Amino acid sequence: MAVITMREALNQALSEEMERDGRVILMGEEVAEYQGAYKVSSGLLQKFGAKRVLDTPISESGFAGLGVGAAMQGLRPVVEFMTWSFSMVAYDQIVNNAGAIRYMSGGQYSIPIVFRGSSGAGLQVGATHSHTPENWYANVPAMTVITPAFPDDAKGLLKSAIRSNNPVCFIENEKLYGFKGEVPEGDVLTTIGQARICREGSQVTLIANSASTHVALASAEQLAADGISAEVVDLRTIKPLDIPTILASVVKTSRVVIVEENKPFAGWGAQVAYEIQHRAFDSLDAPIERVTGLDVPQPYARVLEQAVMPSAERVTEAAKKTLG
Amino acid sequence: MASSGAKKVRSKEKPGNSPAMLPTLTPSERVDLLRKMVLIRRFEQKAAQAFMQAKIRGFCHLYIGQEAVAVGSISTLHPTDAIITAYRDHGHALARGMSSRECMAELFGKITGCSRGKGGSMHFFSKEKHFHGGHGIVGGQTPLAAGIAFAQKYNGTGEVTVCYLGDGAVNQGAFHEALNLAALWKLPVIYVIENNEYSMGTHQSRSSAGYPLVKRADGYDMAGITANGNDVDDVREKMWDAVQLARTESLPSLVEIKTYRYRGHSMSDPGNYRTKEEIAERKKESEPISMFKERLYKEKVLTEKEYEEIERQAVAEAEDAIAFAEASAEPEVATVFEDIHAPEDQIAEFRPPIGS
Ligand SMILES: Cc1ncc(C[n+]2csc(CCOP(=O)(O)OP(=O)(O)O)c2C)c(N)n1
Ligand SMILES: [Mg+2]
Numbered sequence A: 001m002a003v004i005t006m007r008e009a010l011n012q013a014l015s016e017e018m019e020r021d022g023r024v025i026l027m028g029e030e031v032a033e034y035q036g037a038y039k040v041s042s043g044l045l046q047k048f049g050a051k052r053v054l055d056t057p058i059s060e061s062g063f064a065g066l067g068v069g070a071a072m073q074g075l076r077p078v079v080e081f082m083t084w085s086f087s088m089v090a091y092d093q094i095v096n097n098a099g100a101i102r103y104m105s106g107g108q109y110s111i112p113i114v115f116r117g118s119s120g121a122g123l124q125v126g127a128t129h130s131h132t133p134e135n136w137y138a139n140v141p142a143m144t145v146i147t148p149a150f151p152d153d154a155k156g157l158l159k160s161a162i163r164s165n166n167p168v169c170f171i172e173n174e175k176l177y178g179f180k181g182e183v184p185e186g187d188v189l190t191t192i193g194q195a196r197i198c199r200e201g202s203q204v205t206l207i208a209n210s211a212s213t214h215v216a217l218a219s220a221e222q223l224a225a226d227g228i229s230a231e232v233v234d235l236r237t238i239k240p241l242d243i244p245t246i247l248a249s250v251v252k253t254s255r256v257v258i259v260e261e262n263k264p265f266a267g268w269g270a271q272v273a274y275e276i277q278h279r280a281f282d283s284l285d286a287p288i289e290r291v292t293g294l295d296v297p298q299p300y301a302r303v304l305e306q307a308v309m310p311s312a313e314r315v316t317e318a319a320k321k322t323l324g
Numbered sequence B: 001m002a003s004s005g006a007k008k009v010r011s012k013e014k015p016g017n018s019p020a021m022l023p024t025l026t027p028s029e030r031v032d033l034l035r036k037m038v039l040i041r042r043f044e045q046k047a048a049q050a051f052m053q054a055k056i057r058g059f060c061h062l063y064i065g066q067e068a069v070a071v072g073s074i075s076t077l078h079p080t081d082a083i084i085t086a087y088r089d090h091g092h093a094l095a096r097g098m099s100s101r102e103c104m105a106e107l108f109g110k111i112t113g114c115s116r117g118k119g120g121s122m123h124f125f126s127k128e129k130h131f132h133g134g135h136g137i138v139g140g141q142t143p144l145a146a147g148i149a150f151a152q153k154y155n156g157t158g159e160v161t162v163c164y165l166g167d168g169a170v171n172q173g174a175f176h177e178a179l180n181l182a183a184l185w186k187l188p189v190i191y192v193i194e195n196n197e198y199s200m201g202t203h204q205s206r207s208s209a210g211y212p213l214v215k216r217a218d219g220y221d222m223a224g225i226t227a228n229g230n231d232v233d234d235v236r237e238k239m240w241d242a243v244q245l246a247r248t249e250s251l252p253s254l255v256e257i258k259t260y261r262y263r264g265h266s267m268s269d270p271g272n273y274r275t276k277e278e279i280a281e282r283k284k285e286s287e288p289i290s291m292f293k294e295r296l297y298k299e300k301v302l303t304e305k306e307y308e309e310i311e312r313q314a315v316a317e318a319e320d321a322i323a324f325a326e327a328s329a330e331p332e333v334a335t336v337f338e339d340i341h342a343p344e345d346q347i348a349e350f351r352p353p354i355g356s
Helices: A006-020 A044-048 A060-072 A084-098 A134-138 A151-163 A210-225 A243-253 A268-279 A302-308 A312-322 B027-052 B067-074 B090-096 B100-107 B141-154 B173-184 B213-220 B232-249 B276-286 B288-298 B304-327 B333-337
Strands: A002-005 A024-028 A053-055 A076-083 A114-118 A144-146 A168-171 A180-183 A196-199 A204-208 A230-234 A237-239 A256-259 A289-291 B082-084 B161-166 B189-195 B223-228 B253-258
Touching: A002 A006, A006 A024, A006 A044, A006 A151, A006 A180, A024 A060, A044 A053, A060 A076, A060 A084, A076 A084, A084 A114, A114 A151, A134 A144, A134 A168, A134 A237, A134 A268, A144 A151, A151 A168, A151 A180, A196 A210, A196 A243, A204 A210, A204 A243, A204 A312, A210 A230, A210 A256, A210 A312, A230 A243, A243 A268, A256 A268, A256 A312, A268 A289, A289 A312, A302 B333, B027 B067, B027 B090, B027 B100, B027 B232, B027 B288, B027 B304, B067 B090, B067 B161, B067 B189, B067 B232, B067 B253, B067 B288, B082 B141, B090 B100, B100 B304, B141 B161, B141 B173, B141 B189, B173 B189, B173 B213, B189 B213, B189 B232, B213 B223, B213 B253, B223 B232, B232 B253, B232 B288
Parallel strands: A024 A053, A024 A076, A076 A114, A114 A168, A144 A168, A204 A230, A204 A256, A256 A289, B082 B161, B161 B189, B189 B253, B223 B253
Antiparallel strands: A002 A180, A144 A237, A196 A230
């Protein structure tokens, strides 16, 4: 299997799906001539031409809404936000139009659109540029929310997202674009809505997504050095949530730490904690712990931002707390 | 632009010594304009070096090439008039009189920075200097400017607001909503489009319909004015008209200032979308600092020797700012929980400690 970066995996997914289906188009700021602000769309203009790979003005509300309108007519737009932090000016289009038109029209329309782009904190870009908004979009009933942590999932899930007839928020993390992993060649799809166990363990379950999965894995190493066996569950999809996989792990370990980069209040981890206590109360040997971004706007200074980010150390400490 | 049907204002036709006339600067005041432009240039060159050494991180957008816009326009304002801009904010901050030290310290993420190290390059603030940010989201500052002007009018302060934005930002919905509000409610605000021809890697011809951009004033029945951003005198003259309109008649205007940035969009941009020749060409024909310097030589208000001294002082000030920033303390980790809520409301008391 080829070892490629997350960036290349995403690029392959886009390229293969555009090859396969002439209704798939890609638009966003700097996606075409500049080859993508993060180079995810590199080469696609050259392959598919300016009719299908479109540079937009800095008008997120306009082009996100335009994408929804085109989807109502059967096109399958992939709309790139240079970062998800900039999706906020398009929030109405995503929530009220992409999120509700099928329902409020009594099922007359499909909205086969993918909103995708970079997200995340930790690179000192400050409060306006550091959002991880998966929980905001997961709050929209009709929305699918995908947050891959590894290149193979990034490719397989993006392909599935483009083929889905539902609106999808596909939230990448800037810190992972250069992350390398094995990716199967060809038309391999990853099923939306399935978590994966990326490290087996028996004493505590660490539940994470996206970049936080790597924080959880680093913590699992630290815990192993102290003789503690941690299982790491990578959710991959925030919505729909893979409750059976989560519960199976909780039944096995009886202890849970949830790791998420977004802010704690109504973060997706709060929902996961609710599902666990509701469905597996008797399996729990300790209160569920959460390690999240701290509840402050993202600061610029490195020392402050490091304190805000979930870290392996904070996860390890939380895991030990569950073990008493 | 003559093609625009926008209302035009001509201060030159106004009589003699009335306050509506652009004040003639003394020679030393003219030299001060040059001094400010040189300081901004040297400050940013030092900042760029510090960025390469990873002492400054995140996004860092340089203003090099555009100095005459901030310096010229801000020189037509009272120190209590409000300024607000986007993320390319170092030049406006320095032109407004924020210190090189507090600005550099902010870039270094130090507690002595103008935003206590919390904002970084894109989010400079100084309420004291009526500098209301440094805004990272394209177009996000434009409605704020209308609000600041609204408050100025409401409170009858006689002050005006200047809001800077880029040629790419004109295509944000927020900007159009703000223009309409400003015109409808007759707010004393001046929107300055710093047209440097590019939004990141996109030339203006690929991002906007309807040129010149100042024509957008027409739709809102606002005054539309254009200026040459490489010529600090022209910027002053044209801005003065807009400022008078805001100050005396409480009317907004849209000013399009033609300029050019010499560096990448940010420090992370290799700039492959334009040629080195294009940049060299622009520098040759209209580099704002040398253009103004040559004019001052001709006017005999500046000698080469004096210019060398200006350069020396600017470099010394930039170096001092770097030394200050390096020597300043990192913020205490506990400050991460400060500045979230109004302390008098005591909401912070309910906040759990870090890491719990
Ligand atoms: C809403 C939003 N979309 C995208 C961005 C990313 N971005 C930052 S600056 C920029 C280009 C802006 O160009 P322009 O308005 O011409 O200003 P300039 O950078 O030339 O000063 C882009 C696309 C952003 N910060 N906010
Ligand atoms: Mg521009």
